[in-house]
Amino acid sequence: MQFDVTILGSNAAIPAYNRHPSSQALNYNGNIFLIDCGEGTQFRMNEFGIKRGNLNNIFISHLHGDHYFGLVALLTSFNLNWREHPLHIYGPPALEEIINVHFKHSSTQLRYELHFHSVLADEPKIIYEDSTLTVETIILTHRLPTTGFLFKEKKHLRKIIAEKITEYNIPHHKITDIKRGEDFIDESGKKISNAELTLDPLPQRSYAYCSDTVYTESFIEQIKGVNTLYHEATFIHEHEERATETFHTTTKQAAKIAKLSNAGKLLIGHFSARYDDLNFLLNESKEVFPETFLAEEGKTFSI
Amino acid sequence: MQFDVTILGSNAAIPAYNRHPSSQALNYNGNIFLIDCGEGTQFRMNEFGIKRGNLNNIFISHLHGDHYFGLVALLTSFNLNWREHPLHIYGPPALEEIINVHFKHSSTQLRYELHFHSVLADEPKIIYEDSTLTVETIILTHRLPTTGFLFKEKKHLRKIIAEKITEYNIPHHKITDIKRGEDFIDESGKKISNAELTLDPLPQRSYAYCSDTVYTESFIEQIKGVNTLYHEATFIHEHEERATETFHTTTKQAAKIAKLSNAGKLLIGHFSARYDDLNFLLNESKEVFPETFLAEEGKTFSI
Numbered sequence: 001m002q003f004d005v006t007i008l009g010s011n012a013a014i015p016a017y018n019r020h021p022s023s024q025a026l027n028y029n030g031n032i033f034l035i036d037c038g039e040g041t042q043f044r045m046n047e048f049g050i051k052r053g054n055l056n057n058i059f060i061s062h063l064h065g066d067h068y069f070g071l072v073a074l075l076t077s078f079n080l081n082w083r084e085h086p087l088h089i090y091g092p093p094a095l096e097e098i099i100n101v102h103f104k105h106s107s108t109q110l111r112y113e114l115h116f117h118s119v120l121a122d123e124p125k126i127i128y129e130d131s132t133l134t135v136e137t138i139i140l141t142h143r144l145p146t147t148g149f150l151f152k153e154k155k156h157l158r159k160i161i162a163e164k165i166t167e168y169n170i171p172h173h174k175i176t177d178i179k180r181g182e183d184f185i186d187e188s189g190k191k192i193s194n195a196e197l198t199l200d201p202l203p204q205r206s207y208a209y210c211s212d213t214v215y216t217e218s219f220i221e222q223i224k225g226v227n228t229l230y231h232e233a234t235f236i237h238e239h240e241e242r243a244t245e246t247f248h249t250t251t252k253q254a255a256k257i258a259k260l261s262n263a264g265k266l267l268i269g270h271f272s273a274r275y276d277d278l279n280f281l282l283n284e285s286k287e288v289f290p291e292t293f294l295a296e297e298g299k300t301f302s303i
Numbered sequence: 304m305q306f307d308v309t310i311l312g313s314n315a316a317i318p319a320y321n322r323h324p325s326s327q328a329l330n331y332n333g334n335i336f337l338i339d340c341g342e343g344t345q346f347r348m349n350e351f352g353i354k355r356g357n358l359n360n361i362f363i364s365h366l367h368g369d370h371y372f373g374l375v376a377l378l379t380s381f382n383l384n385w386r387e388h389p390l391h392i393y394g395p396p397a398l399e400e401i402i403n404v405h406f407k408h409s410s411t412q413l414r415y416e417l418h419f420h421s422v423l424a425d426e427p428k429i430i431y432e433d434s435t436l437t438v439e440t441i442i443l444t445h446r447l448p449t450t451g452f453l454f455k456e457k458k459h460l461r462k463i464i465a466e467k468i469t470e471y472n473i474p475h476h477k478i479t480d481i482k483r484g485e486d487f488i489d490e491s492g493k494k495i496s497n498a499e500l501t502l503d504p505l506p507q508r509s510y511a512y513c514s515d516t517v518y519t520e521s522f523i524e525q526i527k528g529v530n531t532l533y534h535e536a537t538f539i540h541e542h543e544e545r546a547t548e549t550f551h552t553t554t555k556q557a558a559k560i561a562k563l564s565n566a567g568k569l570l571i572g573h574f575s576a577r578y579d580d581l582n583f584l585l586n587e588s589k590e591v592f593p594e595t596f597l598a599e600e601g602k603t604f605s606i
Contacts, residue, residue, distance in 0.1 A: 014383050039376045040343040063408045069376045073342045076368045080317050094408040101404050105366045105397040
């Protein structure tokens with residue numbers, strides 16, 4: 001199962017050095033989940049070949065413009081491109097009013113169903129679920145109500161050993177039960193234990209998106225063991241005071257969260273426009289958490 | 304006096320082929336006037352070196368998103384960049400509600416004064432005036448109330464001939480009166496006619512921005528003799544029916560407007576996303592009006 005994330009926008013509020021505001025496209029087995037949608041997200045979806053037809057769910061963390069100013073433009077382009085299948089948006093309640101005021105004044109009639117799901121930043125909860133994946137909110141601490149998002153694979157089925165099917169003449173209709181962990185009773189009534197027939201399933205993978213937030217350990221337990229953590233690192237560590245004032249995080253703080261969460265790897269992003277060269281930020285974070293990567297636009301990270 | 308226009312966005316509603324939605328930066332003697340502000344306008348202002356500090360007036364033609372979706376992002380960036388001097392916006396009344404709903408939900412407090420000027424698409428009127436320039440609305444015919452904008456230099460003063468100042472010993476405080484057309488009475492009481500002292504002033508230059516609109520000759524008299532006309536040409540002429548249905552214009556129709564207006568040159572833009580190569584559009588327009596140019600992004604046209 002493909003499970004990766006492509007960075008569409010990596011900068012904080014002011015675009016600079018050809019870096020743009022926040023947006024990411026998460027691909028799970030061909031389904032695209034868009035996380036935040038800063039200005040120009042649709043341009044970078046074109047540039048990086050993100051398939052719009054496979055995008056059905058958009059998650060918006062909070063209502064600072066650098067996280068959603070591209071949304072109504074994207075919704076409008078879908079409409080002009082004759083989209084017909086439904087689209088779901090998950091975001092702060094007021095986002096619905098913002099979308100509606102634009103559409104009202106442009107007399108826009110959508111050709112597709114737009115389902116708006118209000119997301120409150122009060123406590124972590126599952127806001128999306130399908131047969132393979134759940135998405136939970138992560139409660140962040142910022143100047144506005146803000147949620148991160150934890151994408152978690154559901155538990156995989158056990159892997160059946162192909163030769164055992166032949167050896168015990170297992171009928172087709174029993175396969176799923178065995179994958180779920182059941183033993184098998186053969187024609188003679190003999191029980192074959194599940195442990196003999198199957199291998200452990202693939203581990204459940206997960207991706208956590210945490211932006212924007214001041215340094216807080218409040219969600220560490222929730223994301224413990226996450227495969228890939230995206231955590232904002234707006235500032236270098238020397239600017240810690242400024243980070244705290246503006247409810248943002250430094251490189252070393254993001255790295256500390258990754259370490260405490262026992263994350264597999266850390267992507268840092270939401271870079272302040274004051275930094276041209278990002279290697280200094282990368283190196284600072286690596287001092288605390290070596291498996292750090294810069295969430296640079298156009299890069300795709302396997303989860 | 305510098306008087307030119309830089310194209311920031313040249314495409315119709317759907318961005319394509321690295322062409323972006325409508326925006327232009329008009330430079331009059333160093334003052335920047337922004338006309339329309341599609342998504343990503345601030346990125347292209349950076350790219351093409353448009354000086355934001357000199358931008359004090361923004362004109363929005365109508366409320367289709369491809370003409371204003373970049374506006375609130377630009378206003379926000381001004382704020383984050385510590386702008387302090389006032390900014391004026393001229394546009395449809397509902398635009399103010401749109402701006403306010405964004406700022407309300409992001410708890411944005413502007414550091415600078417934002418003056419909103421409601422522009423109705425009822426009859427042509429002067430909506431901006433300073434010592435050198437006026438801006439008049441042009442009433443266009445589109446699916447929403449839409450105005451174009453006519454930028455007109457005020458009448459220049461006559462040019463005084465430097466040698467005559469010495470010859471007749473003209474005192475400094477008389478110079479402006481003479482430039483305005485007065486005769487000069489010298490110390491002996493002799494009248495020197497203005498015609499002897501001055502040359503004709505520079506001609507008044509003008510720029511008309513007409514987008515979006517169906518083909519209409521209703522504003523021809525108003526823009527007669529315009530130096531540079533920007534007129535939308537969303538479609539090739541074969542797609543005239545589609546143009547009429549959607550209240551847009553074809554290449555040959557735009558060229559006909561330029562011809563009837565006796566324009567100096569014609570810039571065509573607002574290209575449909577269906578056309579990759581624009582040379583066909585250019586050539587079609589040139590058949591009717593040879594002085595046609597493609598309003599390609601990054602190009603600057605002297606007016």
